[in-house]
Amino acid sequence: MKDLIKFLLAFLLYGGLAPLLGIALSTRRKWQRVLFGFMMAMPSLQPGRITFMLGSIDTYRGHAKGFEVSFVEVFALALIIAVLKGPREPSMPRRPRLPRGTFIYLTFCFIGLLSIFNAWEASYVLMAFTRFVKAALIFVAAALYLRDDKDMRAAIAGLAISMVVQAYICLKMRYLEGYFQIKGWFEHQNPMSMWAYMSACVVFAAAMHKEVKGKLLLLCLAAFAAAGLCVLLSVSRAALAAYAIGAAVVLFMAWIRGPGMRTTMMTLLGMFGATLVLLFAMDSINSRLKEVKESKEKYAEDLRPVLNRQCKAMLNDYPLLGIGWNNYGIANSRPRGFKYSDILEEWDRERGFAIIDENYWTNPLTESLYWLLLAENGWLGWSFFLLFEGMTLWCGLQAVRHGGKSLLGYASFGILVALLICYPHGMVERILTQTKNLAHWLMLAGMLAGMEMNRRASGVAARR
16 A cells, blocks of 8 residues: 555656646746756755655665655656746757767666566566666756756755755764764765765866855855765775865866966865865774775685676676676575575685575675676676766766866866766776765766757857
8 A cells, every 4th residue: 555655646746746847947947946956965865855665675685676766856857847848048059859878878778678588586677777767867857957157056056055964964973973984864975975076076176167256165165175074974995085086186177277366275275174184084094994904814805806706607697688687686695596696605615604594695786886787787788888978978078178167167077077086986886876876976967968968059050
């Protein structure tokens, strides 16, 4: 009965609220900006506040545990309708209906659906497919929405406010609730730290632009500092390195494009901030490094390569389409996946562990996004996912080149830097399969696609 009520609610949200909201906002560009600014902040909220699940399987360790309904997608659908139904501004050239990369992404999703023929549990494939194919709404909405600097300012403001709020939550969890590795309002500290450093690249790049002044400038600087605080409290070494690299690359861009008082002050503040980190945060970092060192000394091999070997074995058995989208958690565990579980069990035997079957019924998932894709979606799905990533980077390069020294150009550079760091990070983290980070990533990628749409529209108008 509960699932029936949830299904009816989902139908009303996607089929009722979204179209009505879209029609209401079609002539209200200001409120479209407010909605997208809120959408940018939504991935930082608690999971239960932005999603609910039909057919939930809480005990499953896969990356989709039911048929998910996301309010971010509902608002994305409303925004698509609002933009498409709204009047076109005379000064705005006619843009393409869909951003580049949409069909590549949808092809990846339908290849994942085809893996149902190899799947050990067909319903789990459908869970992943419905979640990822609906997420395309977020990518398309972001691209259609973004047209000018005012649109970008609203997006940056929404993102920056969410970062400041998240830093407050993290401080509360550390100093009032006594947690060590802080996860904020995320499922785990790693998703939070990746969200934080990606967001930091965007707001910091915006802060470097001379037309960002007053409250928005202070908000961007506060958000950049808040992101650093979130990363530090997550005690994630990779995220801390990503945050520092992203800030350095953005600063380098600012020096090349227009050195001045703001660039100099930001550089000095960055050096001061790095010094404070070394003084006050080294105890936490050293504690984490000590844990890692002790683990390496105790065990000859880390768990991650062992799980990747499971993926390789699955890929060898199902090379084209994979073992089935969202089926890795079944295939790598007993009782059904004894063949692949034995790889992990052999590693435990070498470490002197007693092998008890019940201990291998819920084995962990690989931490690598790309090995997970290879295992579940095969070479075909993996190739289209990489092709989509490549398309987002190409759109980013075009947006940076076309945007030049405008706010759109600066912000697009920040997003491009975030993606250039995030994609290699996927080799050791599967974060982009998680709902909140998936939405955040697709909004950023969609904004780059939207700027590329502007470039194409301007080119067509110029030729006329």
